Amino acid sequence: MAKEILIKPSLCTGCSTCSLACSMQNRGEFCPSRAHIRITKMDFEGRFEIIFSSSCRGCGICAKSCPSGAIKLIELPEAAG
Numbered sequence: 001m002a003k004e005i006l007i008k009p010s011l012c013t014g015c016s017t018c019s020l021a022c023s024m025q026n027r028g029e030f031c032p033s034r035a036h037i038r039i040t041k042m043d044f045e046g047r048f049e050i051i052f053s054s055s056c057r058g059c060g061i062c063a064k065s066c067p068s069g070a071i072k073l074i075e076l077p078e079a080a081g
């Protein structure tokens, strides 16, 4: 079944668990700066921005590790026909 990552930045707490998990899964080390996802604090808005790089493999490990539901892996129904 096809999967898609759903993003809700308003739920992000800035914990960086997603970027730690991504870097460990894809680079073999806990190093958020080498992850395919970046969490940036928007100082004036008081919230966090979630950005996926073009190198993201779509593995979903970041979504599975997010404790707040800010990124979620959802299963898409098969297209009819």
Ligand code: SF4
Pocket: 021, 022, 023, 025, 026, 035, 036, 037, 052, 055, 056, 057, 058, 059, 060, 061, 062, 063
């Ligand atoms: S879906 Fe992309 S950003 Fe998330 S863990 Fe996989 S490669 Fe990293």
Ligand code: SF4
Pocket: 011, 012, 013, 014, 015, 016, 017, 018, 019, 039, 048, 050, 065, 066, 067, 068, 069, 070, 071
């Ligand atoms: S998206 Fe989830 S795991 Fe990543 S920093 Fe925000 S709350 Fe933490």
